[in-house]
Amino acid sequence: MKPVTLREIADQLNISITTVSKALKDYPDVSPKTKAQVRELASTLNYKPNTFAVNLRTNESKTIGLIIPVIVHHFFSNVIKGIIAQAEKKGYLVVILQSNESYELEKKQIDLLMNQRVDGIIISLANDTVDFKHLTDVISSGKPLVMFDKIAKIVNCSKVIIDDRKAAYEATKHLIDIGCKRIAHFRGSLLPQNSIDRFLGYRKALFDNGIAYDPSLVYICECDEKSFEEGQKNTRLLLEQHKDVDGIFINTDLVAIGAISEFKKAGVKIPEEIAIVGFSNWFVSSIISPSLSTIKQPGFKMGKEAFKQLYKEIQSIKKNEPIDFKQIVLKTKLIQRESTKI
Amino acid sequence: MKPVTLREIADQLNISITTVSKALKDYPDVSPKTKAQVRELASTLNYKPNTFAVNLRTNESKTIGLIIPVIVHHFFSNVIKGIIAQAEKKGYLVVILQSNESYELEKKQIDLLMNQRVDGIIISLANDTVDFKHLTDVISSGKPLVMFDKIAKIVNCSKVIIDDRKAAYEATKHLIDIGCKRIAHFRGSLLPQNSIDRFLGYRKALFDNGIAYDPSLVYICECDEKSFEEGQKNTRLLLEQHKDVDGIFINTDLVAIGAISEFKKAGVKIPEEIAIVGFSNWFVSSIISPSLSTIKQPGFKMGKEAFKQLYKEIQSIKKNEPIDFKQIVLKTKLIQRESTKI
DNA sequence: CTGAAAGCGCTTACAG
C-alpha cells in the first residue's frame, strides 16, 4: 500500500496541499475548523511526512554522525550511549562509524558523512591522525564539529574533554602520598594529546614533590585491542629492568589489569611491594582482585555534553548566528581501591 | 559557498542537466567525449550529489536502523561493530538506538526508524517485549527486518541466532563430565527466548544423564545493568539454601563473575568445591582468577551475518522478487578454563 | 483564511 501524502489528505477534504501542510504545522493563518479536520483525517490515515522530501526542502536531516576509534571499549561505548540518549531527546538520530584508529579511514568517513549531509559531526580522533585538514574542511563548509576525548588542540572548534594533565598529576601524587619513591609510568602511544598530557601530569607531580624524573621508567604501549597483553609485556620488562620500582601510574585500566595479572604471576604483592593506579574506571576494575585504584572518566556525561554543544551550534547555524566555540572540561575523580590501599 | 549542483555543471558546459546526470551515471547513450568533459568538470568542482534529492527520487536512504537492548555490553558492542563493518562495505550507514530493554521504547524507536524511512531494520528484542505487532507492521509495510540473538520465534522474518539450547546442553554436560552431581542454574528473566532455551538445554542435559531436575536449584536473575550484583545475590542464596551443589551453569558471564567473587569471599574453592560455566565469553572471563569456562558466542560474526541477510532482502525488494526468509544458526564453542579444570 | 506557484536537486521515460 502507498504511503499517505499531503495530496491525499487535500484531495479527500477538497482543500489545497498548502493548507494541509500549514494546518499540520499549526500555522496561525489556518482556521481552527480546517485545522481540526486536517488533523483528524491525518491521524485516521496515519499520515507521516516523507522525511526525504522534508530533508530536501529544509536542507537538514536531523541526523548527526559520530566517528569513534573503537566501539568495543568501556569508555567509548558509554560515550555512544550518552550521545544517543541526548540526541533522542532532541529528535536526532546518530549514525556511527568506527575509524579503527586509522587516519585514512577517518578521512573517508568524514567524507561519507559530509556527502550524506548529516547536520553535524562528533568525533574522537584516531591515534594515527596527524593532519587535520579533513576536520577544518568540515568547519569551513559550515557544519558544526565537536571533538571529545582525543582532540586536536590546534583545530578551532568545540571540545569536550577532561583535564588529563591534572588527573594524571592527581594519580601520581596519590602514589607519592602513600609513600612510593620510585614511580614508573606506562603511557599510551606518542601522538594522541591525552596520552601526552597524562605523561606531562605524571612528570610534573614527580617534579613538584622532589622526585627525579627518570625516562627509563616510562614505558610506551600501543593501546589498541591488545592493551591487556601490552600491560603484561611492559610489566615483564619492568621486572627485569627496574626491581626497585614501588609504584606505577598506568595510562589505561585495561593495561593496568594486564600488569596486575603479571605481577600476581610473578608473586609480587600489590600494593605492598608495588602500588598501581590506572585510568578510566573501567567497570572491571572494581571487581578484580586486588581492585584497581583509578581515575574516573565520565564517558556517559561526555557524550551528553558533546551532543548538547553540537545541538547548540546546529541551532546557531540555522539562525545564522555566529558560533561560540566552547571548551568543556568535565571533572574526573580519583577512586582509591585495593591496589593503593596501604 | 553553495554546494555544486548538476545545474552548475550543465550551465558551464552548455549542455542539459539530463545529459550531465546520465554522463555521471555512465549511461550508454552519452558520447564518450561529453562523458569525459562532464566527469572532468565534476571532479574539478568537487561535485557531490545531494543525498536528500537522491533519496527522494529513488526512495531509498542507504541507511539502516539498529535497535539493541544495551550498548555498553561486550556481546552487543561486538555485534554493532560487525554490522557497521559489513554495512560500510556496501555503502550503508547505520543508525543505532538503544531500547533499554523496554518494550515501549522499542515500539517508539521502530516508529521513528520507519518515519525516517530507513531501508531496513536489524533488531535484538527487549526483555520486556511480548507483543510483536510493531515488528509485523514493519514487515507488512514492505521493509526488511532481521532479528538476532533475542528473537521472537513467532515473527515471520529472517533471524540470526545461535542454538542456545544446544550450547546450554553442552555447558551442562561439561559439568556432568567433570563429575558434578548436583548442578544449579542461574537463568535469565522468564520472557526472552534465549533464556528459556538455555534453561531447556540445561534441563535436558540433566535428564539425558540420569540426574533429577530440581526446580529449587534454578535461580532467576534479571540481567540488566546489575548482572554482577545479581550473580552475587543468587550465590548468597544458593549458599544458604543448597550447600550440596557442586556445579552451576550460569546464563551470562557477568553474572558468573559476580558469583565467582561471592564464592571467593565465602571461601568456597572453585573448581574443587564448585565448578562454574558461564555464557558468552566476555573478554574479562579470560583474565579473572580463576578464569571462567564459558560458551563462546560469535557477536561480531552475528552482526555481519545479520547485515548480509538484510542487504539481500533489500536487493530482493528493489527487484520486486519474493523474499526468502532465512534462519541462520551460528556455531558456538565451549571454552574450558580454570573454573572447571579438575 | 485559502491556494496557486515556485522550487529544493535529482532521475528517467520519452521524443526527436
Next chain:
DNA sequence: CTGAAAGCGCTTACAG
C-alpha cells in the same frame, strides 16, 4: 546522441 518535461513530496513567499 541530446534535452524538454514530469515528478518524487514537501515548504513557504506571495497574491487574493
